[in-house]
Amino acid sequence: MKRIIAVILLGLIACTAFADDSELEFYKAQFDNALTAVHRLSILQIVRGPEDPDSEGSFPQEMENAGDFYAYALGRILQTYPNLKGQKEFDAADDSFRLITGRLTEDQTDLGPNLWRVVELVSNPLVKMDAIKALGKVQATDLFPNVVQVLKDTNSSPYGNRLAGERIAYGAIDALKAYKNPSGYLPVFFALNGWYSNSLKKVADQALPEISEDPIEPLTEVFHSGAYTLEEKYIALRAIEEKTSDEGAKGKAAIAALSEGWRGVTTNTKMQKEAVRLRKLAIDMITRYGIDGAEDDEKEQAYKLLERSYRYGADEEEQIGVIHALGGEKLATEESAKLLSVFISIMNNKLERGALDQRDERYMRTLIPSLGATSQAAGKPVLNQVLALGWSAGIHQLAQKAKDDLGQ
Numbered sequence: 224m225k226r227i228i229a230v231i232l233l234g235l236i237a238c239t240a241f242a243d244d245s246e247l248e249f250y251k252a253q254f255d256n257a258l259t260a261v262h263r264l265s266i267l268q269i270v271r272g273p274e275d276p277d278s279e280g281s282f283p284q285e286m287e288n289a290g291d292f293y294a295y296a297l298g299r300i301l302q303t304y305p306n307l308k309g310q311k312e313f314d315a316a317d318d319s320f321r322l323i324t325g326r327l328t329e330d331q332t333d334l335g336p337n338l339w340r341v342v343e344l345v346s347n348p349l350v351k352m353d354a355i356k357a358l359g360k361v362q363a364t365d366l367f368p369n370v371v372q373v374l375k376d377t378n379s380s381p382y383g384n385r386l387a388g389e390r391i392a393y394g395a396i397d398a399l400k401a402y403k404n405p406s407g408y409l410p411v412f413f414a415l416n417g418w419y420s421n422s423l424k425k426v427a428d429q430a431l432p433e434i435s436e437d438p439i440e441p442l443t444e445v446f447h448s449g450a451y452t453l454e455e456k457y458i459a460l461r462a463i464e465e466k467t468s469d470e471g472a473k474g475k476a477a478i479a480a481l482s483e484g485w486r487g488v489t490t491n492t493k494m495q496k497e498a499v500r501l502r503k504l505a506i507d508m509i510t511r512y513g514i515d516g517a518e519d520d521e522k523e524q525a526y527k528l529l530e531r532s533y534r535y536g537a538d539e540e541e542q543i544g545v546i547h548a549l550g551g552e553k554l555a556t557e558e559s560a561k562l563l564s565v566f567i568s569i570m571n572n573k574l575e576r577g578a579l580d581q582r583d584e585r586y587m588r589t590l591i592p593s594l595g596a597t598s599q600a601a602g603k604p605v606l607n608q609v610l611a612l613g614w615s616a617g618i619h620q621l622a623q624k625a626k627d628d629l630g631q
Contacts, residue, residue: 247288251295260300260307260315267296267322282326290331293323297337304344317347324350324357335363342373348387352394359398367407370398374410378417389423396423400430408434408441416458439463439472446479453497456483460504471516474553477508478521481528499537506532506544513553526558533566539582543589550593560599566590567605574612587618595625603629 250270257263270292272284286292300319307313320341327334338361341354355373358366374395381388392414399407411434415427435441445451445459460480464473484502489495506529514525533545546566549559567590573579591609594602602625609622 246286247292250286250292254292254296254299260303260312260319263296263300264315264319264322267293267319271322271326285326289326290328293326294331294334297323297334297341301337301340301344317345317350320345320350321353324353327357327361329360329362331361332363334361335366338363339366339369342369348383348390352390355391355394356397356401359401362402364402364404367402367404370395370402371407371410374399374414378410378413381418385418389419392419393423393426396427396430400433403434405435405441408438409445412438412442412459412462413455437467439467439469439476442466443472443476443479446476446483453483453494453501456480457497457501457504460501460508464508469516470512473508473516474512474514475517475521477505477512478514478517478525478528481505481509481532482524485528485531495537499541502532502536503541503544506541506548509554510544510548510551511553513551515553526562530562530565533562539585542586546586546589546593550596552596555597555599557597557599557601560594560597560602563590563594563597564602564605567594567609571605571608571612574614584615584618587614588621591618591621591625595628598629600629 250266254263254266257266270286270289272282272286275281275283296319300316300323304316307316324338324341335358338354338357342351345351345354355370358370374392377388377392377395396411396414399411408431411427411430415424415431417424419427431438442459442463445456451459457480460476463476467473481502484498484505489498509525509529514522517525529545529548533542536542536545546563548554549563567587570579570583570587570590573583587609591606594606606622606626606629610619610626614622
């Protein structure tokens with residue numbers, strides 16, 4: 224009741240004061256003379272005016288130049304905040320911050336430093352959330368890296384507790400969506416794949432196309448940075464396949480991912496599994512999309528990596544995947560035929576030495592048709608060698624058919 228009376232009295236004083244002073248200067252003076260955070264909040268509420276009962280979030284009676292007053296009030300509250308005493312005062316200051324940050328406009332870029340001070344100074348996660356959102360709203364570009372780092376940190380672990388972490392992450396996602404800077408894509412993308420609730424992940428998913436219409440460039444950056452884990456690189460590669468229609472870009476990204484899957488040697492079992500999973504997905508994507516979108520040096524690298532996966536791959540699935548890639552429609556090249564010929568020649572040598580194992584004939588039943596599918600004459604010599612050796616009748620039949628497929 225006392226607060227209502229104070230607000231009414233202040234309003235009556237304002238009506239008589241505007242004959243001599245501008246409305247803005249009057250409220251600034253009242254704000255400077257206010258002795259408590261509660262009183263300052265009441266002044267802010269008068270400047271904003273009552274909410275339209277028919278339109279949530281609309282304040283039709285707001286002072287015409289309210290933005291200038293909010294900017295002034297923000298600085299004054301920050302000055303007095305460290306000296307506040309009592310929960311009632313802190314609550315009023317927090318409510319004031321939330322009112323101000325919710326009413327700022329896009330042209331108030333210069334408020335970025337003060338908004339960031341609110342983020343650092345105030346412990347209330349709702350206030351932090353609103354202040355971070357406001358950084359994006361006012362396009363405080365100098366603070367863009369700070370917002371990115373906030374979301375990266377929150378992605379790594381909850382902020383104090385899960386609810387507080389989600390609120391701060393929400394503020395950062397909203398701000399990055401407003402910035403529309405492609406450099407903000409990856410933190411939001413990894414929020415989508417993080418520890419958050421489904422509702423926040425939905426917010427992140429809806430923000431991604433607002434930040435970048437084509438995610439291929441930021442997602443490909445993941446493969447060229449040591450800042451991301453193999454698991455994150457797998458997630459990025461999977462997203463590239465799902466979110467872009469450019470087959471050339473998909474194949475190019477798959478080459479980079481396959482390279483990352485072979486980078487370094489580790490005895491860590493978990494990392495080994497993640498590397499194998501990444502390589503297998505990359506090989507499958509090369510099979511589906513080819514490597515035509517890559518540069519010549521990248522294509523050369525692709526063949527070397529595929530050969531490595533065949534020779535030293537983790538299991539039969541990885542090796543058979545390589546064979547399918549080399550014999551597939553998208554990669555039916557002379558280089559593929561030469562590699563497949565090398566692999567078949569290795570099997571021929573094993574046969575001559577009597578060193579075949581149970582898997583080798585299964586490999587031959589995949590290698591030979593894949594070589595035939597390349598339609599490259601470079602594959603004929605090794606097929607003639609197969610026909611001249613003591614392979615089973617079934618292998619001979621496959622070799623003859625493959626040879627016929629290669630033509631004269």
